[in-house]
Amino acid sequence: MRISERPEAPAAEPPRRLYPDPGLTDRAFRGVLRGGGAFVLAIMLLVGGFLTYRAWQALSVAQWGFITTETWEPDGGNFGIAAVLVGTILIALVAIVFAVPMALGTALYISEYAPPTIRQTLISVVDLMAAVPSVVYGLWGLFFFQGHVVTLSRWISTYFGWIPIFEVDGVDPRDPLATATVFTSSTFIAGMVVSLMVAPIICSVVREVFSQAPVGEREGAYALGANRWGMIRSVVLPFGKGGMIGGTMLGLGRALGETIAVYLIISPVFVIQPHILQNGTSSVSSLIALRYGEASEMGMSALMAAGLALFLMTLVVNFVASSIVARSRSGAASDS
Amino acid sequence: MTVTTAQSPPGDQGPQTSPAAPAKPPIPATTLPGRSRPRTESRRNLATLRATDVYAMIGAAAASLCITWLLFDRMLPFNGALGFVVVAYVLFLGLYALLVSFDEDGPAVRDRVAAAVVQSLGLVMLAVLAFVVVYTLYEGRDALPHLNFYTESMADAGPIEPLSVGGILHAIVGTLWQISIALVICIPAGLVCAVFLNEVPGAFSRFVRTIVEAMTALPSIVAGLFIYATFILALGFERSGLAAALAISVMMLPIIIRASDVVIRLVPGTLREASYALGTSRWRTVWHVVLPTSRSGLTTAIILGTARGVGETSPVLLTAGYTAELNADPLHDPMVSLPLAAFELVKSPEPTYIARGFGTAAVLLVLVLVLFVMARVLGGRGPGRLTRRQEHRRVRASRHDAKRFEAYASTDQSSERPAPTRSTP
Structure with missing residues (x-):
């Protein structure tokens, strides 16, 4: 039995369009958006491409020696970033060693211990510190900090001088009249000043992650009889592990690229300086700031190559950091 | 003593419900503890600190x-x-x-x-x-109280001149010019790109987002070096405020795009869908829903980017040159900015120069502080949360709409429609 007759369809009706017609203004709007995106992309690719292109000239002259040579005489064809790269990395490492404990402590204090009434103020203060210009830190380091930290440098070199990186040449610890200048302008001091600059950045990333630790798990820990530190150790710290690593690496990226504070403090030398307490070190960015003015065609190209190496280094550090943050559990709420 | 209460239906009784039937079995009594017992319990101490x-x-x-x-x-x-x-x-x-x-x-x-x-x-x-x-x-206390510190340039101030001669007007003017030009470039480009990343999804926008994220890692000195090598060495322009502004823009653009991208992503999808369901075009949705909703966050993103740009020394060092004279023309001749002036002044061994350098740094710091407080006051609210004034305006607009509808309903359908009015979103 047939339930219904199929009605005769009017043969002339065309099939309906199933995609939306955005209309003229919308199409124009999308065009503008795409244009804006393409414009930004073009600028960014231009920066990267131009750096690579100009650096190529120097790299093809220096070959692999670019990584292993310590001196910087681009016009003589004898130049490399071994010394400045080691200096950059050492300064950044000193900065991280000082910044990470301070930043973690502050982040934990703000998210777990601080009274709720002042918490928002503290968050604002830390964010403000991340925005303070680097030249301000540089001035502070040069005029105030350096004079005070020399004592610490001398003490470390006297008692821990047997560890190779704390060794200082030409200092007799038993001579009370020895001049302090051998301890100034060192990797150690530059690193400590940079650590103050990167600590707020690390702190604000880490605090954000700590404050997202799921409430259910926190209360679960308390319900099982944990005290505050027990809760932090079993819930907050494991949850924020990705954020801690990622924030540290973001700070490392910032420390690698820092120019002005380092430039004001260090006295440049172009040998690998593994003794972090001793006068004289160098970094890629301060090399550029120092030599760009007198650079010839070849010198400019060599500086570009150094800038490119620095850029690649910070790029790798940043990408690793963001992938660690994205993959960790940080930012995910608990299932319950 | 025990109190026995019979449960009665709460609330006043409607006309349908009849008075309680007497035939019902007695309801089990609730036993309440006596009130007259002496209260031996003292107030508990809830403080966590003993x-x-x-x-x-x-x-x-x-x-x-x-x-x-x-x-x-x-x-x-x-x-x-x-x-x-x-x-x-x-x-x-x-x-x-x-x-x-x-x-x-x-x-x-x-x-x-x-x-x-x-x-x-x-x-x-x-x-x-x-x-x-x-x-x-x-x-900065030595330099800041002198009024001439804000109204004169360093053109007449030699190394031995006291602090009552010369100031940093040239640096203030330079900073204002450079950051204005940089903002003119960065705000439109940054906002359009951030909207593009969110509203036109696809492989291309993912690629753009990756590249922008990569560029936030660009050290500021490399941005300066890029402008120095292209704009000044290759294209043959002179060192000027414009070159410095371009260098600052290259550095600021990824920062602003990334921050704005995050803010726009927080706009609730339901708001967008509601707008589309009313038949709005994409363009009107972005203009009337997405951007107003995320306005405070976008303001914060731009102001924080500005604070970073104002304080950067190294790109300006390479591209703007140093001068002690007032230069209000961003296209020609060196133009110094506040961080660069502080940097150059403290490199001098003269105590008065160092005092001026600290004064400059203090002015810069206050500028950044003001920008930051502005960002916190204007922004810092989640998407869609309004200030009192915005809320008031919205209530007024809605009342106006209601009156309009009433007027429309009371008049005959055939009569003329009231003029369409736009309500502020």
């Missing part, structure tokens, strides 16, 4: 100070303020753990010690950061 904790802390602090003084002053050949503080702090932690362990078990001792360490780390960092700011402002 007196013994305070005693332990004070005792440990006093003991550690005394022992450290004994060590430093009487027994060992140590001296120095820093060493004193470090030794006293370590002793304090040890003594505090010892004192707490008399009363408490292991986990509680670890909790107390961890709390002491975390709180002192936090306070040390905040104190040091506050000190950096206060030190700069304090060192």
Whole structure:
């Protein structure tokens, strides 16, 4: 039995369009958006491409020696970033060693211990510190900090001088009249000043992650009889592990690229300086700031190559950091 | 004494419900405890801090100070303020753990010690950061009270001139020019790109997002080097405020795009869908829904980017050159900015120059502070949360709409429609 007759369809009706017609203004709007995106992309690719292109000239002259040579005489064809790269990395490492404990402590204090009434103020203060210009830190380091930290440098070199990186040449610890200048302008001091600059950045990333630790798990820990530190150790710290690593690496990226504070403090030398307490070190960015003015065609190209190496280094550090943050559990709420 | 209450239906009885039927079985009685019993319970103390904790802390602090003084002053050949503080702090932690362990078990001792360490780390960092700011402002005290510091340039101020001659007007003007040009470039480009990343999804926008994220890693000096090599060396322009503004833009653009992208992503999808469901076009949805909703966040993103751009020294160092004279033309001749002026002034051995350098840094710091406070006042609200004034405006617009609808309904359908009015979103 047939339930219904199929009605005769009017043969002339065309099939309906199933995609939306955005209309003229919308199409124009999308065009503008795409244009804006393409414009930004073009600028960014231009920066990267131009750096690579100009650096190529120097790299093809220096070959692999670019990584292993310590001196910087681009016009003589004898130049490399071994010394400045080691200096950059050492300064950044000193900065991280000082910044990470301070930043973690502050982040934990703000998210777990601080009274709720002042918490928002503290968050604002830390964010403000991340925005303070680097030249301000540089001035502070040069005029105030350096004079005070020399004592610490001398003490470390006297008692821990047997560890190779704390060794200082030409200092007799038993001579009370020895001049302090051998301890100034060192990797150690530059690193400590940079650590103050990167600590707020690390702190604000880490605090954000700590404050997202799921409430259910926190209360679960308390319900099982944990005290505050027990809760932090079993819930907050494991949850924020990705954020801690990622924030540290973001700070490392910032420390690698820092120019002005380092430039004001260090006295440049172009040998690998593994003794972090001793006068004289160098970094890629301060090399550029120092030599760009007198650079010839070849010198400019060599500086570009150094800038490119620095850029690649910070790029790798940043990408690793963001992938660690994205993959960790940080930012995910608990299932319950 | 026990009180027996019979349950009665609560609330006034409607006309349909009849009075309670007498035939119902008695409801089980509820027994309430007597009220007249003397209240022996005292008020509980809800404070988390006990007196013994305070005693332990004070005792440990006093003991550690005394022992450290004994060590430093009487027994060992140590001296120095820093060493004193470090030794006293370590002793304090040890003594505090010892004192707490008399009363408490292991986990509680670890909790107390961890709390002491975390709180002192936090306070040390905040104190040091506050000190950096206060030190700069304090060192600027010599230069800042002179009015000529804000109204003159350094053109007439030689190395031995006192602070009553010369100022940083040229640097202030330079900073304003450079940041204005940079904002003219960055705000449209940054906002359009951020909207593009969110509204036109696809492989292309993912690629753009990856590249923008990569460029936030660009060291600022490399941005300066790029503009120096292209704009000045290759294209043959001279060092000028424009070149510095371009360098700042290259550095600021990824920062602004990334921050705005995050803010726009927070706009609730339901708002967008509601707008589309009303038949709105994409363009109107972005203009009337997405951008107004995320306005405070976008303002914050732009102002924080500006604060970063204002404070950058290294790109300006390479591209703007240094001059002691006032130059209000961003297209020609060197133009100095506040951070660069501070940097160049303190490199001089003259005490007056150094004082001026600190004064410049203090002015810069105050500028960044003002920008930051502006960002917190204007922004800092989640998407869609309104200020009082915005809320008031919206209520007024809605009342106006209601009146319009009423007027439309009361008049005949055939009569003329009232003129369409736009309500402010």
